Amino acid sequence: MDNAFDWTFFSEVLVGGLLAGVMYSLVAIGFVLIYKTSGVFNFAQGSMVLFAALTFVSLTERGLSFGAALAVTAAAMAVLGIVVENAVLRPLVNRPPVTLFMATLGLSYIIEGGAQLLWGAQVHALELGIQDTPLEVSGMLISKFDLIAAGISAGMVAVLSLFFRYTRTGLAFRAVADDTFAALAVGLRLPRIRTAVWIAAGLVSLVAGLLWGSRLGVQFSLSLVVLKALPVLVLGGFDSVPGVIVGGLLIGAFEKLAEVYLGPYVGGGIEGWFAYAIALLFLLIRPAGLFGGRTLERV
Amino acid sequence: MKSTALRTFRKAALAATLTLSLGLATAKADEQFFPLQSYRVGPYAAGGSGFFGGFIDYLNLINSRDGGVNGVKLTWQEGETQYEVERGVEVYERLKSHPGIAAWNPLSVGIAYALIDRVTQDKVPLLTINHGRTDSTDGRVFPYIFPLLLNPYSETSGIINYIGSKEGGIEKIKGKKIVVLYHGSPYGKETIPIYDLLAEKYGFTVQQIEVPHPGNEQQAQWLTIRRIKPDYVILRGWGVMNPVALKTAQRNGFPATKIIGNVWSNSEEDVIPAGDAAKGYTAITTQTSGSSYPVVQEIIKTLYDQGKGNLEDKKRIGSVYHNLGIVNGILNVEALRIAQAKFGVHTLSGDEVRWGFEHLQLSPERVKELGAENLFHSINVTWDNHEGDGRVTFQQWDGDKWKVVSDWISPDWKLLRPIIEKSAEAYAKEKSIKLRTAEDVDVIAK
Numbered sequence: 001m002d003n004a005f006d007w008t009f010f011s012e013v014l015v016g017g018l019l020a021g022v023m024y025s026l027v028a029i030g031f032v033l034i035y036k037t038s039g040v041f042n043f044a045q046g047s048m049v050l051f052a053a054l055t056f057v058s059l060t061e062r063g064l065s066f067g068a069a070l071a072v073t074a075a076a077m078a079v080l081g082i083v084v085e086n087a088v089l090r091p092l093v094n095r096p097p098v099t100l101f102m103a104t105l106g107l108s109y110i111i112e113g114g115a116q117l118l119w120g121a122q123v124h125a126l127e128l129g130i131q132d133t134p135l136e137v138s139g140m141l142i143s144k145f146d147l148i149a150a151g152i153s154a155g156m157v158a159v160l161s162l163f164f165r166y167t168r169t170g171l172a173f174r175a176v177a178d179d180t181f182a183a184l185a186v187g188l189r190l191p192r193i194r195t196a197v198w199i200a201a202g203l204v205s206l207v208a209g210l211l212w213g214s215r216l217g218v219q220f221s222l223s224l225v226v227l228k229a230l231p232v233l234v235l236g237g238f239d240s241v242p243g244v245i246v247g248g249l250l251i252g253a254f255e256k257l258a259e260v261y262l263g264p265y266v267g268g269g270i271e272g273w274f275a276y277a278i279a280l281l282f283l284l285i286r287p288a289g290l291f292g293g294r295t296l297e298r299v
Numbered sequence: 300m301k302s303t304a305l306r307t308f309r310k311a312a313l314a315a316t317l318t319l320s321l322g323l324a325t326a327k328a329d330e331q332f333f334p335l336q337s338y339r340v341g342p343y344a345a346g347g348s349g350f351f352g353g354f355i356d357y358l359n360l361i362n363s364r365d366g367g368v369n370g371v372k373l374t375w376q377e378g379e380t381q382y383e384v385e386r387g388v389e390v391y392e393r394l395k396s397h398p399g400i401a402a403w404n405p406l407s408v409g410i411a412y413a414l415i416d417r418v419t420q421d422k423v424p425l426l427t428i429n430h431g432r433t434d435s436t437d438g439r440v441f442p443y444i445f446p447l448l449l450n451p452y453s454e455t456s457g458i459i460n461y462i463g464s465k466e467g468g469i470e471k472i473k474g475k476k477i478v479v480l481y482h483g484s485p486y487g488k489e490t491i492p493i494y495d496l497l498a499e500k501y502g503f504t505v506q507q508i509e510v511p512h513p514g515n516e517q518q519a520q521w522l523t524i525r526r527i528k529p530d531y532v533i534l535r536g537w538g539v540m541n542p543v544a545l546k547t548a549q550r551n552g553f554p555a556t557k558i559i560g561n562v563w564s565n566s567e568e569d570v571i572p573a574g575d576a577a578k579g580y581t582a583i584t585t586q587t588s589g590s591s592y593p594v595v596q597e598i599i600k601t602l603y604d605q606g607k608g609n610l611e612d613k614k615r616i617g618s619v620y621h622n623l624g625i626v627n628g629i630l631n632v633e634a635l636r637i638a639q640a641k642f643g644v645h646t647l648s649g650d651e652v653r654w655g656f657e658h659l660q661l662s663p664e665r666v667k668e669l670g671a672e673n674l675f676h677s678i679n680v681t682w683d684n685h686e687g688d689g690r691v692t693f694q695q696w697d698g699d700k701w702k703v704v705s706d707w708i709s710p711d712w713k714l715l716r717p718i719i720e721k722s723a724e725a726y727a728k729e730k731s732i733k734l735r736t737a738e739d740v741d742v743i744a745k
Contacts, residue, residue: 009526016518113340121344122612123542125574132576134552141525143550215546216515217572220342221539224513259519269483271519272511 012140013260014253019146021252022153026211027229028236028244029156030204036177036239037197039097040089043104046226047111048202052077053209053218057126058119070206077202080111085198090191112223123219128210149211153245156207160241169196177239231279237292246290251275331368331635331646333358333375334394336405341381342538345568346620350406351377352609353624354631356598359609361632363601368635369644374399384409388417395421399646402426402631402656408486411444418443422744423649424634424656428627429454429562429585433489436686437723438657439734443649445656447630448585448678448689449710451486452719454562455493456710457691458583459501462531462559464705473502478524480544481535483511486563490535493715500714514540521551534560534582541569542577549576559583559693566619570696578698585689586626586675588701590617593670594625619701626675633669634659642743650744657682657740676707682740688712 027049034042055076059069088103130148134141164170172193175183184190209218212225228251229244236247255278259271282289335354338347358373367373376397378390387410391403395417402424405411411427415435418425419442427435428447435444449457462477463469479494481487491507498505506527508520514536521544524532532553534544541564545555560569560582567588570577590599595617602608603616615621638647638655647655659680661669666677680687691708694701727734 006526009522013519013522016522020516020518116340116344120611121340121348122615123345123568123572125572127574132546132550134550141550141552145550215543216539217542219539219568219572220344221513221515224342224515224539227513228516256519256522260523263519267509269509269511271516272483 008139010257011138012142013256015140015142016146017253017256018249019143019150019252020256021232021248021250022150022245023146023211023215023248024225024228024232024252025236025244025248026149026153026156026204026208027225028232028248029160029241030201030208031229031233032239032241032244033160033197033201033204037173038089038176038194040100040104041097041238042201043101043226044084044108044111045201045205045229046223047108047115048077048080048205049209049212049225050218050220050223051080051111051115051209052202052206053126053213053222054115054119054124056206056210057124057213057218061124073206074203077206078199081198081200081202082195085191085195089194089198108223112220116220121220123217124213126210126213126218128214130214132214145215149215152207152211156204157241157245164241169193173197228275231275233289234279235282235289237289240289240291243289243291251278254278329367329370329646330372330374330399331401332397332399333373333401333631334390334397334403335375335377336380336387336390336403336407336410337377338380338382338407339377340379341383343382346566347382347406348610349566349568349615349618349620350624350627352615353621353626354404354628355609355624356602356621357594357625357628357632359607360594360598360601361628363607364597368632369639371635371639371644371646373401373632380405380407380410382407382409384413388413391417395423400649401635401647401652402649404428404627404631406430408432415441415444418649421649422653424653426627426631426656428623428630430486434719434722434726436684436719438681438683438685439720439736440723440727440732441685442735442739443653445680445685445687447659447680447685447687448626448675449562449691450686450719451489452493452715453686453689453710453712454583454691455490456497456712456715457708458533458559458561459494459497460708460710461583461691461693461705463501464708469501475503475531476527476529477503477505477531477533478527478529479505479507479533479535480517480520480524481507481509482514482537482540483509484537486537487535493718494533496714496718510536510540510544512540513538515543517543517547518550521547521553524548525551525553530557532558534558534564536560536564536569539572542572545570545573545576545580555580565694567615567701568620575698577696579695581693581695581704583691584619584694584701585691586619586622587673587692587694587703588617588619588622592617592622592672592674594629594674595622595670597670598625622674626671629669629671629675630659630661630678633661648744654740654743656680657685659687682735682737 030045056069056073130145132145135144172188176193232247232251236243255271255275258274263270337351380386400423404426411431424443426445429449431446433450433452435441436450463472494505556579558580565582565584634655637658638651642651661678663677676690678687693705695704
């Protein structure tokens, strides 16, 4: 390696980081949906990703076609959302946030255990028919899979944005998120809206589960992808869909550049905590994140 | 879906009943007990269920076919650890009072480390087949710990010797570039100085790159690797890190044929999730996979054909972890047999079984008699060498199964032994342990 700075390599690391960041955002969106409308930090999001992917791959291995497995899994995620909202969260309504957080923490273990009980503990390959071979662009190798995954994520954000802006249910979501009591006062049915949000989060988990499952294989560790989503949420804001996209891009780019350019000076393996260091810094400077709504309270 | 859940429930209920009955029973004079710190749920359940399935299958075979070891029945009880150290210790404390314990076999580095002092005090062997603390090879300092067949240093040397054989001789490795991609944990880091030592000895350059736990994102590492342009990448991974490494290598245009996995990157669970990206990937092993070996065939005939096999999925018979469990079973049973020849055919104490392990010498001929020819090579444990000079071989994944691609290879034990002794002696000094001598071997605690 000569001393001249290798801009092609730098660009490759940067693009790789940005694309990885989009994958993180994909998981983070599920958190945002639930937090935005109910104020619950859903720790079970990772388990839902695992459950969705495991259900899908187990069904395809039992002979169901891609479309049928997708439909059945989507239905299963919807049922899961309904059960969680009605059996766990609704009885805990108006309890302190920490109680709701603990409830989702418990839920996470129940979903993980249930997934293994139902489908077994074996690992599975998940092929979505997307070639994961590199594409050469201006001397850089870029993953086709990552590009397609980024496209799917962008599509999902667009659909969610349109949904929130133009549909009746979407507007109701926003109304609840803006002011729960005002939403109640105008006659919005809060339980139904929250159930719908859990269903939506379940469907987002399905998309994330398929893409991450294809990347990592479908196995228990899939639920650990939430570890990548948490700094994204802190950076982008817990209640902003565009925020987590920008947050994901920034976290992905920073952690990869840090790993490649700073890592060698400190022994390497820094990307795991570096993302959290950035998130912590942001917490200190801007607690609500880049795009998160600030809470103003009369004291 | 329903039937799978029901089957699992039934199995759990049956296991609970068996556990209860075994727990209530006290060991009779003709029983030898194996407490099993197994993990059948949680992130590492796939490996745990395969290994403990194979181990139990072999114990069951000995009971069903031979009526036990010379008539001494083998019993066992599982305690779920989910691979967590605190649960492993809890299972130890719960089961350690059971009469007639033969040995502990946790298949977990963390649990094994946590038990070293306990088993030494309780005078019961602790087996860490293919893993564990490298310096526990030195029986002068660790009388009850047995990293059978392969410790991490030998694994390192075995991999380099294999690369040498691929290049046409170890001297041809000079000038080659090797990258070691290791898991960001004490396990992953343990071999760093050994790769540096071997690089210096054989004249290759080595660059060691860490992947933070759990390893589900490796783009930065593989971009760096592509920039280095190594001749080989050695994968010292664990869990999800392995398939992600293979997939990311493919994404960055690095061929799987140039990646060599270590002993915890060598199973079906490591390659299946990677799909086509794993084709051509090679990994080290002490026991080959496949079900054609006579001992595996006997297990199928005696147990699985009678509905008594431990694995729920018969397709996993002969997988890497299942066969590792079977080999582990063979080593435990043969150590018992050797100890019985010395101390008599009855329930043995932990210290008597320790003596059996310290005389566990199975030649290739004896291995053949046991129906395991080419399943594993041989073992030669002595009172001061608790690894037993296991040989290694290499298997290549063809997209469907592992295929053996090398002879049995010997690591450079002579080079490694002084380093192991130095480390063990430092541990002995720190813990004020008096070094054992050959005379101490026959002293049996009652």
